[in-house]
Amino acid sequence: MKLVELIPNFSDGRNKVVIDLLEKDVKSVPDAKLLDSEMDYDHNRSVITVVCPIDNVIDLAFNMIKTAGENIDMNVQTGFHPRFGATDIMPLVPLEDTSMEECIELSQELGKKVGKELGIPVFMYAYSAKTPERKNLENIRNKKFQIEELRSAIGTGNYIPDYGPEVIGRAGATIIGARDFLIAYNIYLNTDDIKIGRKIASAIRARDGGFACVKSLAFKMPEKNIVQISMNIVNYRKNPVYRIFEAVKTEAKGFGVYPVRSEFIGMVPQEALVDSFNHYLMSGIKNKNVLDYAPGKI
Amino acid sequence: MKLVELIPNFSDGRNKVVIDLLEKDVKSVPDAKLLDSEMDYDHNRSVITVVCPIDNVIDLAFNMIKTAGENIDMNVQTGFHPRFGATDIMPLVPLEDTSMEECIELSQELGKKVGKELGIPVFMYAYSAKTPERKNLENIRNKKFQIEELRSAIGTGNYIPDYGPEVIGRAGATIIGARDFLIAYNIYLNTDDIKIGRKIASAIRARDGGFACVKSLAFKMPEKNIVQISMNIVNYRKNPVYRIFEAVKTEAKGFGVYPVRSEFIGMVPQEALVDSFNHYLMSGIKNKNVLDYAPGKI
Incomplete structure (x- = not known):
């Protein structure tokens, strides 16, 4: 079956009513499966993860972008994640039998429809970018x-949009594109020194000579004595999760600092789980050894 | 759907032709799913894991016990695992919507049929035991x-069989019973001193005051400088895999010995995987965060 994963990021992590409306959009589409929905109060941002048959x-x-635009007012929204619009970004990821080419095509059709029918300026990124500059999300919107x-x-x-008007209304702008599967991963360190966080984020990211498939930023959390290393692992097969966690731990140790917890935003593929499990337990299980049927009460 | 897991152990880990015949039995039953098949040359034993709809x-x-009896001759079989028959043991484990009571009932019907139609003596164990002594497998067959x-x-x-004749033929005897789900787990240590292995196996097992849900034995491997700690984790929710691995590592360290690899025989439930993954990565993912659909080439 041809499946596509959608991982829209919405600029509201505080109003559950809005997120409920977006989840309702998912439930109203035949065979679409809501995998995850996470609200982040501090970033004031929510990430909804859906697996959807290609035809829907x-x-x-489109329905989710419409709902977000009607219910999130970017004229009053605040939050410290780089952000552009009510639906900040709508990535399309090919799963299993779907090709990247099919996702690119879908994304262009979606961008055109959003620009025309909702009057929202749309920027195409990643594999859907129409210029080399827009391939990299950070060249479109970033902290500054x-x-x-x-x-x-x-x-x-x-900043000439690929689709839609050259005007920013209350829904802001939306970034759309077909991209590779990625793991969004955060590690929290027990320090209030953002400089330490920045040094560690720099040490592990591709841009500064770190892991070739890792992007990372450091954020100071409102919580006392906590710095977040926020990462995107763009190829978890080449840069497995355990290796990144251990590298951050090693770097942190050099400052007398330690990870206190880590978290995954959205989904973790079972094979990434198996990979880290095997590393720590020195075992060699494969995906086919994983039993999806749980025993009942034991 | 009512499902039952069958994890028959056969006393042949060397002749692939026999194992192929047993796998053929699985494939000929509608909706039965062969999850795993592992041949162990040293133990001369194979474990086949199947998930099967309750009605089949x-x-x-029965078909597998028949095939094993026709193709494995216990008069000539050798191997160092405690063993009773061609089909040494046939555990039935309730999965998802199946109850333990249903598995007990199925096991009795199976035992009766095997005894009567195949002329193999059958001993019922675990929840299917007809006397308290036979609840524990080690009270029926053990190393001695x-x-x-x-x-x-x-x-x-x-040793009066529950079903079948009081005669041991070439198929030997078979132990049948409904039991809880368990994880069969082995850790290999870099020593040739079986005494160290025995001390560690003793330190971690319930019988000697260790983990309440762990049974373990030490085996010397034919491989140079390798001792195996062979374990059954009878409740992985109470005694998670990472905790057992770390405990064995700690005990081994006291002898200047280290784990060199570990292995799981049969299936590992996804929730056990998630649990150990979360421990090592200090994360908190749940089963619902695991993506079963893998991305294609990345």
Whole structure:
């Protein structure tokens, strides 16, 4: 069966009513499966993970972007994650029998429809980017360039939208694109020194000479004595989770700092789980050795 | 759907032709799913793991016992695992919607049929035991009481079979019973000193004051400088895998010895995987966060 994973990020992590409406959109599409839904109060951002049959992808993605636009007002939204719009980003990821080419095609059709019918400016990124600059998300929106900057820049230079009007309304702008599967992973360290966090984030990320498939940033958390190393693992087969965790632990130790917990946003593929499990237990189980049927009460 | 897991152990780990015949039995039953098949040359023993709809359990289990009896000759079989017969043991484990009571009932019907139609003596164990002594497998067959001892003891005292004749033929005897789900787990240590292995096996097992849900034995491997700690984890929710691995590692360290690898025989439930993964990575993912659909080539 041809399946596509949608992992839309919405700029509201506080109002459960809005998230319920978005989940309702998922439930109303035949055969779409809501895998995960996580609200982050501090970032004021929610991530919904859906697996959807290829034929319903455009309808579902469009409905969610519409719902978010009607219910999240970017004129008043605040939060410290780089953000562009009510639906900040709508990634499409090919699963199993779906090809990247099919996802690219779907994303273009979706972008066109969102721009035209909802009047939201759309920027295409990753494999759907129409210029090399837009391949990398950080070249479109980053910590220094968010919706506030976009309001005046829209329609100029790199900020001419691929679809939709050159105007930022209350729904903001939306970034759409087909991308590879990735694992969003955060490690929390027991320090209030963001400089230590930044050094560690730098040590492990591709951009600064670290793991070739890791992007990372450090964030100071409102919680006392906690710094977050926020990561995207863009190829967990080449850069397995355990290796990244152990590398962060080693770097942190050099500052007398330790991981206190870690978290995964969205889904973790079973094979990534098996891989780390095998590392720590020196075992060699394969996906086929994993029993999906649980025993009852034991 | 009502499912039952069958984990028959056969006294042949060397002749692939026999194992192929047994796997063929599985494939010929509608909706039965062969999960795993492992041949162990040293123990001369194979374990086949099947998930089977409840209505086909008796047919499938009976056919496998018949095939093993026709193709494995216990008069010539050797191997160092405690063993009784061609089909040494046939455990039935309730999965998901199946109750233990249903498995007990199926096991009795199976035992009766095997005794009557195949002329194989059958001993019922675990929840299917008809006397308290036979609840525990080690009270039926153990390292000191195998088929050689059974030949003369059969028909006397604790060795009156529950079904079938009081005679040991070339198929030997078979132990059948409904039991809880368990994880069969082995850790290999870099020593040739079986005494160290025995001390560690003793330290961690319930019988000697260790983990309440762990049974263990030490075996010297033919491989140079390797001792195996062979374990059954009878409740992996109470005694998680990582805790047992770490305890063995700690005990071994006291002798200057280390684990070099570990292995799981048969299936590992996904929730056990998640549990150990979360321990090592200090994370908190749940079964619902595990993505069963893998991305394609990345």
